[in-house]
Each structure stands twice: as structure tokens, then as C-alpha cells.
Amino acid sequence: MSVENRVIELVEEKISDRPDLFLVEVKMHSNGKLIILMDGxxxxxxxxxxxxxxxxxxxLEEExxxxxxxxxxxxxxxIDTPLTLLRxxxxxxxxxxxIKxxxxxxxxxxxxxxxxxxxQLEEIKKEKGKKAVKIENTISLDQIKETKVLISFK
Known part of the structure; x- marks a missing residue:
């Protein structure tokens, strides 16, 4: 069993009583850094x-x-990490x-x-000399390379 698979099991075991939390990613890097990304x-x-x-x-130490x-x-x-899960x-x-x-x-x-x-994405289309129009579009997930949340500082 890989380190990543064992870590996934351990995380899921720990959050089994917390349905609001979920695992996003586990990655063991060659430099020895083991990263667990969690969200809720x-x-x-x-x-x-x-x-x-x-x-x-x-x-991990015990075993x-x-x-x-x-x-x-x-x-x-x-905030700059792309969205990967439906959740x-x-x-x-x-x-x-x-979206890219x-x-x-x-x-x-x-x-x-x-x-x-x-x-479903609501986009604002602006044409020269015309009022901006909101358009709803459906985008298939298999057409998306990357999605990031935009932060507004207004």
C-alpha cells in the first residue's frame, strides 16, 4: 500500500464523524513533504x-x-488552488x-x-454601444482544464 493510500484511510477514519469535512488531496513529494489538503x-x-x-x-510513526x-x-x-471536486x-x-x-x-x-x-455559469457579455447582458451558460466538466475562485477586494 502506498503512503498516499494509507494517509487517505487515516484521514477518512479521523473525519468519519464529521460529514462537513472532506479530503481534497494527499501528495507525498520526493523532498519528503507530505501534504494533506482538507476542506469543509x-x-x-x-x-x-x-x-x-x-x-x-x-x-504513520506507529506503523x-x-x-x-x-x-x-x-x-x-x-485561494489560488484550482477546484477539483464537485463538493x-x-x-x-x-x-x-x-475557467480555462x-x-x-x-x-x-x-x-x-x-x-x-x-x-452553470452566468457571464456578462458587453458589446460596444450596447448595455451589458447577463447570459447563463452550461459548461461540461470535461471541457474544463482549470477552475479558480476569483477574489474581489471591492
Missing amino acids: DQGINIQDCAAISRHVGYH NVVEHAYNLEVSSPG QYLKNIGRSIS TIDGSKREGQLLAASDTSI
């Missing part, structure tokens, strides 16, 4: 990250899962997002809805 439907706090870190770290020195880091995805899309409904499609185009708008197969 209403976000995740530092106490939750610390509890997960203690649980995973304790069991001697990692053969070499490593650095365990548990955090929420940064992340659902959590961000109503927010502005930026697999054909290379870039789209921005408000995320209205998300499903297993597509998202």
Missing part, C-alpha cells in the same frame, strides 16, 4: 487541521509507513470563478450551479 462545506479551522495532523502523524524523514503538512487549499464547486456557488477550457479559452462569471457533469 463551511471551511475548515486550524483545530481540525491539527487534529488530523496528530492522528495521521501518530499512525513505520514512511521509510525516510518527512514533513507532514495539513491545510486547506490556498468544492457546490461550496462556491454564488462566487465569481475563472481545454481549447485554451478563458471564461469568467458567477457560478450558479454544479453537477457531476457540468456547471
Whole structure:
């Protein structure tokens, strides 16, 4: 069993009583950094990250899962981290997002809805000399290369 798979099991074990929390990604880097990205439907706090870190770290040491020195880091995805899970899309409904499609185009708008197969995006189209118009579009998830939440400082 890989280190990542064991970590996934340990995280899922620790959050089994917390349906609001979910695992985004586990990555063991060659430099010895083991990163666990966690999130929650209403976000995740530092106490939750610390509890997960203690649980995973304790069991990895007890079971001697990692053969070499490593650095365990548990955090929420940064604001510049692309959305990867349907649950992340659902959590961000109503927010502005930026999408890069697999054909290379870039789209921005408000995320209205998300499903297993597509998202609804409200885009603002502006034509010279005309009033801006809001247009709702459905974008298939298999056409999306990357989605990021846009932060407004207004």
C-alpha cells in the first residue's frame, strides 16, 4: 500500500464523524513533504487541521509507513488552488470563478450551479454601444482544464 493510500484511510477514519469535512488531496513529494489538503462545506479551522495532523502523524510513526524523514503538512487549499471536486464547486456557488477550457479559452462569471457533469455559469457579455447582458451558460466538466475562485477586494 502506498503512503498516499494509507494517509487517505487515516484521514477518512479521523473525519468519519464529521460529514462537513472532506479530503481534497494527499501528495507525498520526493523532498519528503507530505501534504494533506482538507476542506469543509463551511471551511475548515486550524483545530481540525491539527487534529488530523496528530492522528495521521501518530499512525504513520506507529506503523513505520514512511521509510525516510518527512514533513507532514495539513491545510486547506490556498485561494489560488484550482477546484477539483464537485463538493468544492457546490461550496462556491454564488462566487465569481475563472475557467480555462481545454481549447485554451478563458471564461469568467458567477457560478450558479454544479453537477457531476457540468456547471452553470452566468457571464456578462458587453458589446460596444450596447448595455451589458447577463447570459447563463452550461459548461461540461470535461471541457474544463482549470477552475479558480476569483477574489474581489471591492
